[in-house]
Structure formats: structure tokens, C-alpha cells
């Protein structure tokens with residue numbers, strides 16, 4: 001989750017501990033550090049609170065002036081001391097801290113094991129120190145460049161060696177890393193917040209760049225070894241903003257992290273023509289034996305499950321039931337060994353979801369969990385786990401967990417359809433191509449944030465709003481309305497657009513903003529006619545649709561156009577303006593955006 005490094009004139013250990021503490025504001029499950037001490041590397045790791053690590057290092061005195069540190073949020077391998085960073089090679093000569101995901105680590109690990117290397121953890125990161133050990137040629141800089149040729153994936157990494165303890169080598173691809181130069185030494189961190197306050201001379205590492213730090217300063221090269229000239233920034237940030245990476249709130253930061261979270265969740269799970277879910281150990285025969293899928297979750301996770309229901313039925317042709325977890329147990333569900341149960345939970349600790357999982361297992365069902373927290377109760381008790389690699393979600397209102405849960409549901413639906421042969425190879429290829437484009441399309445939405453701010457200010461004083469749509473748009477409308485009500489405290493309801501006229505339309509006046517979603521091309525005309533009914537009651541209608549749907553754009557009062565994608569993937573894009581809308585309305589009303597009243601992040605009681 002966070003990497004940190006120091007080389008200079010001062011005692012490295014207290015600096016590393018402070019850096020780790022600052023990185024820890026982003027959430028972590030374990031921490032660790034490595035320093036060069038008395039001719040060798042000294043490594044300490046601990047799971048849980050930082051005080052555990054402090055107790056370990058406080059038990060002795062250090063003279064080290066170089067070291068690396070880490071805060072981990074588990075992805076590959078549960079949270080435990082062995083899986084905490086830094087990771088070392090067989091002899092303990094090289095230590096590495098790493099943020100990101102090494103996508104081809106399984107192949108690399110198999111090869112290194114065959115070469116006689118001994119692994120101590122379940123992580124993807126551990127391949128890095130072993131690769132360095134294998135290729136070390138007396139020069140850390142060229143060795144790190146060499147091993148990066150073998151590695152696929154994303155990383156911000158820092159390597160330390162007892163063979164060249166006068167330097168730190170760092171590299172970046174798709175994960176942030178800054179280098180700061182101070183009077184007393186040089187610092188490296190994945191997040192500027194970890195850098196001591198007085199050190200403001202900062203370089204930002206770009207993709208495929210390497211930094212070599214010594215106590216005399218820092219040099220930069222590209223992956224080919226060509227020297228790079230870097231701009232030196234003088235950073236003067238308010239520390240509380242820095243904690244949130246420059247964003248005013250965690251909710252906004254997490255909304256903007258979605259392109260990365262989406263990319264990471266797809267990482268290593270797609271070839272050009274196939275979904276690869278190594279973590280779901282179901283054979284095609286087992287999949288063929290399921291006559292039903294039962295989806296169970298709460299709140300936002302339930303809304304992601306709604307999308308999963310449509311996609312599993314549409315692609316894998318298996319009937320799906322979906323339940324709110326607190327209702328599931330008490331309606332005596334008809335579940336048995338032919339039911340595939342899918343539970344979704346960001347935290348993996350929601351009491352009702354956990355109870356539903358246990359009930360499904362008791363009834364003999366196979367349980368697949370979709371969760372964001374490695375080692376959580378849900379992940380430990382399910383038969384199979386698909387992790388969403390969204391990173392810690394700190395704001396109470398869930399954003400990046402939702403979009404990555406939908407992505408995980410898409411992967412599962414395709415995986416089941418592939419095994420059953422219910423979907424053509426051509427269609428799978430097209431979906432995969434579009435899936436890979438989604439993170440960039442999600443980024444494009446942020447260019448129109450001023451439009452959302454303007455819509456937010458037009459609805460901020462409303463007493464009641466409706467979110468409407470058909471098909472998958474109705475599922476997203478339910479999440480949009482939850483986001484608005486929980487952050488802004490404005491009454492918001494979601495309706496299937498065709499259902500309004502069966503009663504609810506009586507509530508609609510010119511004071512009722514309606515957010516109408518229209519991304520399902522086969523339902524464009526139907527949704528348009530529902531919008532026309534609402535316009536006839538003088539409602540203010542805000543439309544969200546794909547670029548090119550001009551007739552819809554003209555029918556509504558305000559329109560927000562989304563980059564085009566296929567119908568089934570639309571929910572991931574559609575919800576982003578709704579999340580931003582909730583954020584800006586809440587801000588305009590002066591609410592505590594990250595901690596709305598009466599809510600907690602994880603509901604661990606029934």
C-alpha cells in the first residue's frame with residue numbers, strides 16, 4: 001500500500017517508523033522495515049498495529065543510515081508477518097518493498113523455485129528479491145533494470161542490498177513514487193505525506209523511470225539506463241490535504257482512484273479471448289451442475305450484485321436469485337449443493353453477509369466471495385474468493401469498491417458462460433476488448449466534473465429526488481440514490497422507469513429533480529417516453545446517457561454524456577457521475593462527506 005525509503009546522515013530507523021506512520025493513514029494490515037546494520041540487512045515485520053513494529057525495533061539500538069519501509073494492504077496472500085514487506089532473497093542480501101501487482105509472478109516463481117530459490121511468503125513481491133539475487137552482477141542499478149525486463153504488472157519498488165549499502169534503487173510503473181532531497185538525506189515514498197515536513201524539494205518519478213539514491217543526492221535514468229533530466233518541484237502542501245493525496249476528502253480521492261482500481265482488478269485475469277480466474281477452483285462439470293445462483297449482500301455491494309444477476313442470467317444462462325443478506329436467512333431459501341452462492345462484501349466483515357454465507361454453506365452450497373479485504377472473515381470462510389483490488393476504502397460512502405465489485409461480477413459471469421459454452425467466442429473477445437478500455441473511459445468522465453458541480457448546485461436544496469432507469473440502468477439508479485441520500489441526507493428514491501406511472505408519478509412536481517439513466521440501447525425509446533411523461537409534469541430532468549443519444553439529450557433539461565461502451569459494461573461508467581453528484585451535493589450542504597451521520601464503514605452487528 002505504501003513504500004518508503006531513506007538514505008542520508010541520520011539514524012534511519014526513527015525516520016522509517018515516522019514514514020510508515022504517515023503512510024498508514026491510507027489504511028494497512030501489516031508493516032515492516034529493513035536497514036543495513038553491522039554489515040548485513042536487518043528486517044522487522046509485524047501484523048496489525050504499528051506499535052507492534054515499534055516494539056520490535058525499540059528492543060535494540062541502531063546506527064543505520066539507510067533503510068526501506070512498507071505498509072501493506074494484502075492482495076496476494078493473507079495479512080501475516082511472512083507476507084509483510086520487505087521481502088528478501090534466499091541469503092538475505094537483498095530486500096525489496098513494493099506497491100502494485102506483479103501479474104506474471106506465478107510463472108516467475110515456478111521458474112525461480114526450479115532454479116533452487118526458497119520462498120517464504122505467498123506474495124507476488126517476493127519474486128523481486130529472488131530475481132535480483134539471481135541476476136546480480138555486482139551493480140544494483142543494472143541488475144534492477146535487468147530484472148524489470150522480466151516483470152509484468154505495476155509497481156513502485158525500492159531495493160536495498162548489503163552488497164552496496166551506500167545506495168537505494170527505486171523504480172516505478174503505474175504506481176506513484178516521489179523522491180525528496182533534504183539537508184540530512186534523500187527520501188523516497190509512494191505518497192508525499194510520508195516525507196518529513198521540512199523536506200520540500202521533490203521529484204516525481206514517471207512511468208518506467210529508475211532513481212538511484214545515495215547520501216550525496218539522486219540520479220534518474222529510464223529503463224534502458226539513459227540519464228533523465230527531472231524537474232525539481234518545491235512542494236508546499238497543507239499536511240491534512242497531503243494525507244488525502246491532495247484531495248479534500250477521501251470520498252473524492254477514492255472516486256478518482258477508480259481507473260487504477262479497475263485496472264488492478266482486471267490485472268492478470270484476462271487474455272485476449274478468455275477470463276482466467278485461477279482463484280475459483282470450479283471445474284466445467286461442477287459449473288454445469290449448478291441449477292441456480294444465489295447472490296447475497298448488503299447496501300452498495302447488493303447493488304453490484306443486481307448487475308451480476310442480469311449478467312449471469314444473460315451470459316451463463318443460469319437462473320439467479322438475489323437477496324439482501326439480512327433477509328436471506330429468514331426466508332428459508334431453497335439452497336442446496338446445486339446452488340452457487342455468491343456473497344459480496346467490501347469489508348468482508350458485514351455480520352449479515354457473513355451469517356448468510358454460513359447459512360448457504362450449512363445448506364450444502366458452494367460459496368464464492370467477492371471482497372476487497374484479504375484475510376477478512378468472508379474471505380476465510382468462502383470456498384473461493386475473487387478479490388477486488390481497489391485498495392483500502394476509507395470514506396464511509398462506498399465508491400471504488402462498487403465499480404470493482406461490478407467488474408468482478410462481470411469476470412465471474414463470463415467465466416461461468418465460458419465454461420458452459422453459452423456465449424460465442426467472438427462476443428467474449430469483444431467484451432474483453434471493451435473491458436480493457438474501461439479504466440481510460442472512466443478517467444475521461446473526470447474531464448466533465450464542472451458539469452456535475454453545476455447540476456449539484458441546482459439540486460442541493462431539493463427535498464426529494466428520483467433516480468430512474470430500465471434494465472441495468474435501474475440497478476445503477478438504486479446505487480445513485482443510496483449515494484445521494486447517505487451523503488447529502490436528501491430523500492432519494494430509485495424506480496424502474498416504467499413503474500413510475502403505477503403510482504409514484506403522483507409525487508412529481510416542478511420541484512422534483514429526476515436523474516434519468518439511459519445507457520441500454522435496446523431500451524432507449526422506452527426510457528425516452530418515460531422521460532416525456534415526467535417532463536409533462538414539469539419535473540426537472542437530468543439525463544445521463546451515451547454520447548450520440550441526441551434525442552434523449554434534447555428531451556431532458558441537462559444532459560451528461562458518457563464515453564460509449566457496450567450495454568453490459570455501462571454501469572461502471574454510469575455510476576461515476578452519480579458518485580460525483582452525491583459528493584458535490586453533500587459538500588454544498590456542508591455535510592461531513594467522509595463520515596455521514598449515523599453510519600459506520602462496516603456493520604458488524606445484525
Ligand code: F6R
Nearest residue numbers: 299300301345346347350397398
Ligand atoms: C454505502 C455502503 C454500504 C455498504 C454495506 C455493505 O455506501 O458503503 O451500503 O456497501 O454496508 O458493506 P460491505 O460491502 O463491507 O459488506
